[in-house]
Amino acid sequence: MRTLRAYDEAMSNEALVTKLRDLLGKSAVLTDTDVTASYARDMMPLAPSGKPLAVVLPANTEQVQAVVKACAEAGVPIVPRGAGSGLSGAANAIDGCVTLSLTKLNEIVEIDPGNRLAVVQPGVVNLDFRTAVEKHGLFYPPDPSSYDWCTIGGNLSTNAGGLCCVKYGVTTDSVLGLEVVLADGSLLKTGRRTVKGVAGYDLARLFVGSEGTLGVITQATVQLKPLPQAPATLVAGFSTTEAAGEAVARVVREGLVPSLLEIMDASSIKASETYLKTDLGAGSDCQALLLGQSDAGGEVARRELAALEQICVDCGADLAYTTEDLEEGRMLLQARRVVLTALETYGLWLTDDVCVPRTRIAELIRGCEKISAEVGLRIAVVGHAGDGNMHPTIVYQPDDPDEFARAQRAFDEILEVGLSLGGTVTGEHGVGKIKREWLAREIGPVGLRVHRQIKQALDPENLFNPGSMFSMT
Amino acid sequence: MRTLRAYDEAMSNEALVTKLRDLLGKSAVLTDTDVTASYARDMMPLAPSGKPLAVVLPANTEQVQAVVKACAEAGVPIVPRGAGSGLSGAANAIDGCVTLSLTKLNEIVEIDPGNRLAVVQPGVVNLDFRTAVEKHGLFYPPDPSSYDWCTIGGNLSTNAGGLCCVKYGVTTDSVLGLEVVLADGSLLKTGRRTVKGVAGYDLARLFVGSEGTLGVITQATVQLKPLPQAPATLVAGFSTTEAAGEAVARVVREGLVPSLLEIMDASSIKASETYLKTDLGAGSDCQALLLGQSDAGGEVARRELAALEQICVDCGADLAYTTEDLEEGRMLLQARRVVLTALETYGLWLTDDVCVPRTRIAELIRGCEKISAEVGLRIAVVGHAGDGNMHPTIVYQPDDPDEFARAQRAFDEILEVGLSLGGTVTGEHGVGKIKREWLAREIGPVGLRVHRQIKQALDPENLFNPGSMFSMT
Structure with missing residues (x-):
């Protein structure tokens, strides 16, 4: 019986692939496993992924509709996919699915x-x-x-x-x-x-x-x-995380709305300085760096940055420097932008994504320091301070299963801290295939039930990305 | 049989009222029809309304939950209600419903x-x-x-x-x-x-x-x-509707974001001037007035208003006047704010609500002029020009059934014009009990099906506000 069922399934899969080829043309339906493997994952190392039956590349909406109808008829799940830059495994294939790449709908x-x-x-x-x-x-x-x-x-x-x-x-x-x-x-x-x-x-x-x-x-x-004006930039260094956190809270409280407000913790600063072979000018006891921008232009930008600077100074910043020079601004931001690349010199990175109320940023960073000490792994925190969305990034050796396990543990413990501070388990990366249990915990049983009711109403056969975000049972 | 069923229903209704009184206390369950009638309508004269079985005024979330459970058990529909200022009949009672007023949850x-x-x-x-x-x-x-x-x-x-x-x-x-x-x-x-x-x-x-x-x-x-700064105000008068419309489109195109940008057509200006016994200074051939504000404060506000003024002048405004004086600004805005009151001197008003792409405002106003001539009723157009949300307001005599019928016709024809310009049948007032057919038309059969699927998933017994927005069949 089992052999027969497997045979039936193989025949039906083959029939589906044939049908998809008829619908889209041969070159738009990929089945070579070497090729389909490159469509099977996004950028999140923790997420599981399976082997797609086929990857399809429809060229227009009508072809997408035809693919969906064919898969629905065959009972084969669809995993939609963009470029694959995601960080939650949401676009990862599951075994036997049709991965639907939207990259050709690019007009x-x-x-x-x-x-x-x-x-x-x-x-x-x-x-x-x-x-x-x-x-x-x-x-x-x-x-x-x-x-x-x-x-x-x-x-x-x-x-x-x-x-x-x-x-x-x-x-x-x-x-x-x-x-x-x-x-x-x-x-x-x-x-x-x-x-x-x-x-x-x-x-x-x-x-x-x-x-x-x-x-x-x-x-x-x-x-x-x-289109905004060219940005003016501020950098401020603090000898305590709490002082930087207080500065962010005051920015919010005083109603400043910079066009960018990023934070780097001590570990990020160090990684970035080492990588760039430069001193960010914040001194060796700098525990946190704030980077702010205003894109309001001219006098307004000057006033916004001056207000930002004053708050930083009032909160005890050891360094506070502003510039309207575009190139200099870009260089200052570079310190923030290279952090992940800089961390790669120490091992692989695993970036988490929590969002906390903006008054609780320092506590989140402190929490990450504690977790780092506990698991014995470097954790660098960078984040969008202006909206409380933090990306603690864990560094581990890929060939060391124990380190990987500890990295996973740290990943979860960061979410625990985020939730305990009144935050959410994902600020912008999503739930995907790695935070399903965390989603369930955050939204509670009533929230989960409503999610399932809506999914059931719109996708009763669980055709689209089954098992991602939440399970139906 | 019919008598028996009516008897059963009356008994069951009585039992529900008793239960609601037990749950909320006597004073929070109103059944006197003179009193409940005042909870049965919102501010939209076109919308039908029924007689509620009872009006309940729960004092906290737990009481709301208890009311919902009791009504669900009794199979009696619930119409939730705020202050009743709505303009779509969404909060209007249906016969035999429990009207659930939320006014006591006021913390x-x-x-x-x-x-x-x-x-x-x-x-x-x-x-x-x-x-x-x-x-x-x-x-x-x-x-x-x-x-x-x-x-x-x-x-x-x-x-x-x-x-x-x-x-x-x-x-x-x-x-x-x-x-x-x-x-x-x-x-x-x-x-x-x-x-x-x-x-x-x-x-x-x-x-x-x-x-x-x-x-x-x-x-x-x-x-x-x-908190924004005190507003600076601009008023500009145009001898053609098209010139005012072009000014709005240019404001959008040039990236200005005023904190307020309102338009009044000739009919509104006239009503307002008559009511306020003043001349808005726009001259007798003024066909459209734009009112703009900036709440950015100081130099920025001056610059924003100067740019706004320049656009108006470039588009042929006969009058363009700006002021930073708060009181004067308030007086200028008064002309816009009194329009509905001013129209009441001519009869009852019926205000419509369409939103069109911001490049199509002049066409909408022209369309309303045409409809006004056709139905032989005054239609004054005021609107939030900055986002294309227009409120053509039809004036009719309440004691003249023929005028009322023509007002209703005009109301629908305005929606027709709005849709034909790529707009929506409601920018902010909602669908309620008066625009169900229009909603169905705007969102199409697939959209309607999805609405019903979601409603069915979350409210399978059609307990909440049944028949409002769309019907389930």
Whole structure:
């Protein structure tokens, strides 16, 4: 019997692949396991991944609909996928799935400067989109660190953030409307082209951040901002983490809204200084660095940075330096940007993602120091201080199973601390296949039930990304 | 048989009222029809309303849960209700329902200046909340015109807007988390206290704007903005509607973000001038007035208003005047604020609510002029030009059934024009009991199906506000 079932399944799988090839053309359906393996994972080492039956690369919405219908008929699950820059395993294949890559839907359909909006397909690379709208004097804020290779579709599915969020919000704040292929292959057009509108439920924002579990986004209408001015930059060094944390809380309390406000802990500073072979000027007892920017331009930027500087000084900063020089600003930010690369000189990194109330940042960093001592691994904390979204990054040796186990333990303990501070287990990376239990814990049994009810209502056969985010049982 | 069923129903209704009295105390369950009638309608004259079996006024979340459980058990529908300032009939009673007034849940639970957030119950009046957070130098942006008597719960349920939206967004943009009583009486806590977070579906924003059809909001965590500066004001008069429309489009295109940008058409200007017994200084051939404000303060506000003024002049404004004097600014805005009151001197008014792309405002106004001529009724257009949300207001004689019928016709034809311009049938007032067919038309059969699937998943017995927004069949 078992052999027979396996035979039936193989036949049915073969029939599905044949059908997909008929629908999309041969070159758009990949089954060579060497090739499909490169579509089976994102950038999160902790997440499990399986072997896809096939990777399909539809070229338009109709082809996505056809793929969904064919898979639904065959009972084969679909894992939608963008560039694979994710950090939660949400796009990781499961055994026997069809991985649906959206990279070929890569057209910027429309840029409408008069209404400051654009219509874009999911496969467009974030940077390409930013560059295109910039030519019209417009600005698409969401800027995850992978912006030079991640795609808009992945950004939408994870509700991606970035450095800009403190002033400009996350991906969902830019979304006006979506086109989504549903589990039966039908096409939902939801949202609108107007900046306001309350006709019906906010379905667009239900799909944003749903990590491919409810449908496949094939088009988005997004609103754009006026292009900001060139940024002026501040760097401030503190001899205690608490002083830096207090400075962030005061920035919030006093109503300053910088366009960027990043924090680096002692471990990050050290890694960065060693890597860049430079001294960030903060002195050897510097425990925390704040980097701030204003993109308001001219006198306003000067005033914003002066206010930021004053807060840092009042909170006991040993160093506080501001510059309007673009190149110098870029160099200062470089210290923040190279941290992950710098950490690679010590081993592999595993970056966590918690978001805490902005008054609790110092406590989170202290918590990470404690965990670091306990597990005996380097943990460097960098984060978007302006919105409390911290990325404690654990360094471990990949060939040492014990270190890997300790890294995993540290990863979880960081989430524990984040939750205990009134935070969330993911600020911007998502739940995916690594934080399902943590999601369940954060949202509680009623929250989990509502998630399952919505999933069941929209995807009754559990076709889309099954087992990601939460399980149905 | 029929008599027997009626008898059974009466008995069961009586039993429910008794149970509700046991749960909430006698004074919190109103059944006197003279009294309950005052809870049976909102401010929209077109919407049908029925007679509630009872009006209940729970004092806390536990009592809301108990009411929901009791009604669910008895199979009696619930219509949740705030202050009743709505303009879509969403809070209107249906025959035999329990109207659940949230006005007694009126506590501001917490104001946290360090994290710039507050926790608030639904019954708090918008103005009271604004005033309370202002004492901490904070600002809660959503400001529907009824802000001095509407409640936060109603604002959340309708995703209310106001004059501030052009710069600060609508209610949903302020929401971080919600507590919601679900159809089985369980309490969902969703969202968070952090400004970022992607743990699970964005359920909070699904409930915001769902018009009481999915659950009863009993608490909200909202983020607050820094208190803006005192506004500087501009008024500009145009001899053609198209010139004013072009000025709005240029404001958007050039990336200006005023804190207020309102438009008045010729009919509104005339009504306002007559009522205020003043000349707005725009001359007798003035066809459209723009009112703009900047709350950025000092030099920035001056620069923003100068840029706004320049655009108006470039677009052919006959009058363009700016002032930093607060009192003068208030007087200028008064012309906009009194329009509805001014129209009452001619008859009853019926205000519509469409939102169009910001490049199409002049076309919408022209469309309303045409409809006005066709139906032979005065239609005055005021609107939030900065976000394209227009409120064409039809004046009719209440004692003339024919005029009322023509007013209704005009109301629908305005929606037709709005949709044809790529707009939405409701920018901020909601669907309620008056725009169900229009919602169905705007979102299409797939959109409607998804709405029904979600409603069915969360409220399988159709307990909450049945027949509002959309029907289940």
